[in-house]
Amino acid sequence: MNISRKQFLKLTGASLLTLSAGKLWSALAYAGQAVRHPVQLIRGKQLAMLIDTRKCAEHPDCTRCIEACDQAHNIPSFKNRAHEVKWIWTEPFENVFPSEETRFMPAGLKERPVMVLCNHCDNPPCVRVCPTGATWKREEDGIVMMDWHRCIGCRYCMAACPYGSRSFNWVDPRTALGELNPVFPTRTKGVVEKCTFCPERLTRGEEPACVQACLAGALLFGDLNDPASEIRKQLETQRTIRRRPELGTGPNVYYVI
């Protein structure tokens, strides 16, 4: 077959256009449809915590909940702040609730230490960004769970969490552990970790370690979807606040101020 250069170029162009027409069409057709992540339907329980900061303030030196958690989960205590690993800890009120701060606040409130932990959000941003499915929201009880076997340490979840609830193991945690709890694993270098609401205790019918350790009754744990639960009654009878609800994450840790 004899074709001129002009004819050859025409033919090539036409074929390429035909081949790409399908792709072009689908790209145009779907351009207007953004990917949506619908809020998950409630399937079972939604475990939540209510923290009474007034009771905490009555015992300013009490760290029982933190110690109980550290002990139960083999959480290392690094002297270097950059290496810190925290599941439950305190932050000053003004940092926990920046939008609640006013110029004239009751004395001591601004500096009042407030317990903070993972909020086990309804719509957890950490889960959405995890590339390996190492963190997910459990359908049966709403816990934002972690599978440390599957975590690759990319720290997307840490960037996504607006509450700073997640810590990264920069150093082998076993180098900074006191007494080990042999029935709970430590983590390894290069893994992210956070509060899990103690599912290993819940299956035994026990409350989370921090709740059990609190003698002041400042921590209340329960199921939000159960209208008869104590936490529901408490939430319905007094004013509570949550951390940065405007973000749409739906945090499940409530605070009485």
Added chain:
Amino acid sequence: MRDRVWILLGLGAFLLLLTSPLWWNVRARAGLKGPDLVLPADQKDCVLPAHEMNVSHMQLLLQWRDEVVRQEIHSFKAYDGKVYDMRLSGTCLSCHEKAKFCDRCHSYVGVKTPYCWDCHIDPAQTRPALARRSPQ
């Protein structure tokens, strides 16, 4: 034909090289005897028959891992009807001693120590060994 000596010598060296693992074992007195495992004294049955545990304990452990962490299944019904808690440190190591069972066999068959132990704790060596290292 003048190279006969060299050919035979070469063949001999080749055979020696080929069979060197055997000679190596003879020298190390490995013999046919398996690893010296310490079996639990008070238990006779494991969660699966011994020969099955022998060949597929790794798959079983992976299955336990996924079921416990991701599916909230915590108990395992053994072949003899007994129900076990699916826990590595809590259940497996309550009968077996890691150093004298797991490690000995793994080292005998030349398996790299699995990374289970990077996180899961051998109850036999909790605080004393770890406390000696200084915190950072």
